[in-house]
Amino acid sequence: MRTGLLGALVGLVISFALPIYAQQKDVADPQTTQKILALMKAVNDAQNNNDPAARVALYTRDAVFVTPDGGPIIGRQAIQKWFTDVYQWWHPKNSIHKVDGNAPHLIGTAGKELWATGEWSETGQGKAGELIPIKGYWLCIYVREGDDWKIRVMGGNATPDSVILINKSFATQPAATPSPTANPGTQ
DSSP states (O other), rough: HHHHHHHHHHHHHHHHHHHHHHHHTTOOOHHHHHHHHHHHHHHHHHHHHTOHHHHHHHEEEEEEEETTOOEEESSHHHHHHHHHHHHHOOOOOEEEEEEEGGOEEEEEESSSEEEEEEEEEEEOOOTSOOEEEEEEEEEEEEEEEETTEEEEEEEEEEEHHHHHHHHHSSSOOOOOOOGGGGGGGGG
C-alpha cells in the first residue's frame, strides 16, 4: 500500500517538474543574463543622464527603435536624433528597466540572439516644474557582437495614466478670451 502511494506521489512530482524544466530551457545562461542586466543598467544610466550618444552606443548599427508615440526609427543616427529631440523637453531621472523574470530568452539554437520583456519607470519634470512619474512596458531583441551584447530591436509603450499626465503638463493651453466687460467700448 505504501509503495503504491509513494509511486503515485513520485509520479505526481515528476509530472509537475517536467513542464517547469521545459519552460526553463530557453532561458539564457547566468553569465549571459548578467551581461543583459548590465546592458539594461547602461540604458538606465544613459536615460538618467539624458545622454543620447551613450544610449545609442548600446544599439546595433542597424537597430530599430519603436517609439511609444510613433513608428519605427531605423539606425543609430536616427535613434540618436529622436532621443536628442526628446531630451530637449523631457529630462528623465530614476529610470529603471526591469527584465521580466530576470532572464532573457534564447532565439534559435546558436545562442547569438535573445529576447526579453519587462517594465520601465522614470520620473521627469513637467512644463511647470512638477514631477511626473511615468511607466510602461518594453521589449528587446539582443544580438551578440563579439563578446558584447547589443540591442537590435527595442520597443515600448507608456501606460494610459502616464500619457494623460504628460499630455496634461505639456499640452498647449488655450489662449485667454477677453471678458465682454473688459471691452472699453461697452462702458
